[in-house]
Amino acid sequence: MGTLIDGRAIAQKIKDKTTLRVAQLAESGSTPKLSVILVGDDQPSRTYVRNKANAAKEVGISFLLEELPESTTTEELVQTIQTLQAKDDLSGMIVQLPLP
Numbered sequence: 001m002g003t004l005i006d007g008r009a010i011a012q013k014i015k016d017k018t019t020l021r022v023a024q025l026a027e028s029g030s031t032p033k034l035s036v037i038l039v040g041d042d043q044p045s046r047t048y049v050r051n052k053a054n055a056a057k058e059v060g061i062s063f064l065l066e067e068l069p070e071s072t073t074t075e076e077l078v079q080t081i082q083t084l085q086a087k088d089d090l091s092g093m094i095v096q097l098p099l100p
Contacts (some may be wrong), residue, residue, distance in 0.1 A: 015059060022060040029084045033062040035084050039077060040070035040100040049096055059086040064090075 022032055034056050036049050049065065056063040066080060077095070082091055 009018070016056075019059045026060065026068050031060070031062055031089075033089050033094045035064040035066060035090055037066045037077070037080060037093070037095045038042065038046060039068045039096070042098065042100070043096070045096050052094070061091075062089075072100075 025032060034052070036052060038045060038049050053065065058083065064084075066084065068077065068080060072080075077099075081083045081093070084090055
């Protein structure tokens, strides 16, 4: 027989540890910041991004959403990524899939 795992309890422990670590970083002058690039208007992707924003807020991570139209070219997307990468205060970046 397998072991029953309480996923909610594990998730809460991870959130608690993350919240504590983010607070420690903020005290030292470095608040983590996550940027998500969303291209187009895919509703499931919007929901997923909204959930990411809420999760970031819960633990104290700053969140930046870059929304681009479906007509965005590969070159324009790469330029947006490069512009965000140049920001000193950005800790992480996600390009939300699927891309149009």
